[in-house]
Amino acid sequence: MKTPVIRIDHVSKEYYLEKPQNIKGWAKRLFRPFDTYEALRDISLTIYKGQFVLINGPNGSGKTTLLKLIAGISEPTQGTVRTVGKIAPLIELGAGFNYELTGRENILINATILGIPKSIIVKRTLSIVQFAEISEFLDVPVKRYSTGMVARLAFSIAVHSNPDILLLDETLAVGDKSFWKKSINEVDRLRRSGVTIVWVSHFDDYFKTKIDKVVYLTKAKQ
Amino acid sequence: MTFNSQIYFQLISVFARREIMSRYRGSILGILWIVLYPLAVAVILNYVFSYIFRIPIGEIPYFLFVFSGLVVWSFFEQSIHLSKDCLVWNRELITKAAFPKSSIPLSYIISKILDLIISYLILLGLYGGSGFSIGIQSICLIFGFLPLVLFTSGIGLMVSMANAIFKDIGKTIELLLMVIFYASPIIYSHTSVPAKYTVLLYINPLSLTIMNLRSSLFEHVFRLDLFLLNLLIGAISFIVGLYLFLKFEKKMTDLI
Numbered sequence: 001m002k003t004p005v006i007r008i009d010h011v012s013k014e015y016y017l018e019k020p021q022n023i024k025g026w027a028k029r030l031f032r033p034f035d036t037y038e039a040l041r042d043i044s045l046t047i048y049k050g051q052f053v054l055i056n057g058p059n060g061s062g063k064t065t066l067l068k069l070i071a072g073i074s075e076p077t078q079g080t081v082r083t084v085g086k087i088a089p090l091i092e093l094g095a096g097f098n099y100e101l102t103g104r105e106n107i108l109i110n111a112t113i114l115g116i117p118k119s120i121i122v123k124r125t126l127s128i129v130q131f132a133e134i135s136e137f138l139d140v141p142v143k144r145y146s147t148g149m150v151a152r153l154a155f156s157i158a159v160h161s162n163p164d165i166l167l168l169d170e171t172l173a174v175g176d177k178s179f180w181k182k183s184i185n186e187v188d189r190l191r192r193s194g195v196t197i198v199w200v201s202h203f204d205d206y207f208k209t210k211i212d213k214v215v216y217l218t219k220a221k222q
Numbered sequence: 223m224t225f226n227s228q229i230y231f232q233l234i235s236v237f238a239r240r241e242i243m244s245r246y247r248g249s250i251l252g253i254l255w256i257v258l259y260p261l262a263v264a265v266i267l268n269y270v271f272s273y274i275f276r277i278p279i280g281e282i283p284y285f286l287f288v289f290s291g292l293v294v295w296s297f298f299e300q301s302i303h304l305s306k307d308c309l310v311w312n313r314e315l316i317t318k319a320a321f322p323k324s325s326i327p328l329s330y331i332i333s334k335i336l337d338l339i340i341s342y343l344i345l346l347g348l349y350g351g352s353g354f355s356i357g358i359q360s361i362c363l364i365f366g367f368l369p370l371v372l373f374t375s376g377i378g379l380m381v382s383m384a385n386a387i388f389k390d391i392g393k394t395i396e397l398l399l400m401v402i403f404y405a406s407p408i409i410y411s412h413t414s415v416p417a418k419y420t421v422l423l424y425i426n427p428l429s430l431t432i433m434n435l436r437s438s439l440f441e442h443v444f445r446l447d448l449f450l451l452n453l454l455i456g457a458i459s460f461i462v463g464l465y466l467f468l469k470f471e472k473k474m475t476d477l478i
């Protein structure tokens with residue numbers, strides 16, 4: 001039985017190239033609409049439970065925009081996006097980290113944003129930092145972390161959030177080789193346990209055999 | 223993505239804690255500032271109004287009179303200032319994570335309740351320390367702040383959204399705050415307002431809160447009528463603010 005968990009129906013997304021900054025700008029807009037940039041045009045796509053989907057395409061073809069629409073961070077200009085289940089989006093590693101606060105405090109904040117109740121966060125904190133290999137830095141402010149440590153922590157929080165759908169932007173390339181392997185194994189484990197994974201990447205070598213669907217976005221003329 | 227209310231309140235409390243902790247992190251006195259700041263304000267007021275400016279206002283020392291107004295005013299003013307910029311400060315989070323964004327301005331306002339309670343307790347301490355008796359009505363006043371918090375939250379939600387989209391709002395708010403400051407009985411008594419303007423006192427939640435505070439503290443009368451009117455205005459403000467915020471929430475992600 002195939003259950004659709006992500007249904008994208010004739011979706012287009014336009015961004016304002018220059019956002020109107022003041023009231024005068026908004027008044028003008030009544031007469032001359034601002035220039036817009038069409039990031040996605042008429043995309044339809046259905047993703048089923050447990051599928052591993054790779055989104056591929058050149059820079060500027062709308063890969064991240066598509067992820068943001070699936071995550072519900074922004075709304076399509078046209079068409080509908082429907083999803084079932086809990087989504088953990090990893091659009092940018094460490095977005096929303098407060099660098100003055102410690103790792104422990106940031107785990108609480110980020111995991112809350114991913115919708116995990118506090119009692120469960122407290123229980124999982126240890127395994128989150130163990131997976132991220134930063135146990136000894138748990139109570140150190142994040143501003144003292146290296147880039148790799150921040151990335152590992154953010155990834156670890158996302159995979160520990162028990163998502164139904166995991167959205168990964170080109171974020172896995174940050175860690176070193178051994179952490180990359182570990183992350184890939186974790187993603188694979190989640191996939192086998194029935195988590196739907198949407199992965200944006202230029203590289204598909206690792207998963208060539210496991211990918212169920214490849215979405216290739218091209219850059220259209222404006 | 224659906225967020226249940228448990229997670230929503232958890233978000234607000236986590237953000238509020240983050241705000242309180244990061245506000246004082248790195249400073250040597252740290253969290254002590256929450257107490258020191260209003261205490262220093264009271265000391266300054268005391269010197270200015272007891273030795274330099276002498277304004278007779280019955281038996282209550284004028285500095286306590288002003289301080290009682292400032293307790294309410296500071297909460298409102300600082301909350302609105304934080305709300306104004308809070309969405310812009312959290313742009314990264316707003317454009318990269320999916321969660322109810324209204325939790326951001328609300329958490330900043332909630333974080334200011336701690337300051338409100340502490341400066342109110344300082345006021346009670348100074349009043350009692352000056353030899354006046356404190357009635358049970360003053361304790362009731364903790365609840366008397368509920369309409370103020372609702373009103374401030376409603377305005378804060380609107381201001382945060384407006385300033386995230388139109389940058390001009392920021393300066394306008396500064397000017398409006400100044401008008402509200404002089405339009406509320408903070409440095410003067412509500413009894414000195416001419417009769418034809420008294421209606422302004424009764425539609426302004428700040429003046430309603432201050433009038434109730436002074437009545438409870440100085441005259442030992444908790445004004446239930448003022449409280450209920452205030453609660454009504456506060457509730458309307460909160461509902462309108464939340465409605466407008468939710469209406470523009472998704473659009474804001476692309477415009478901020």
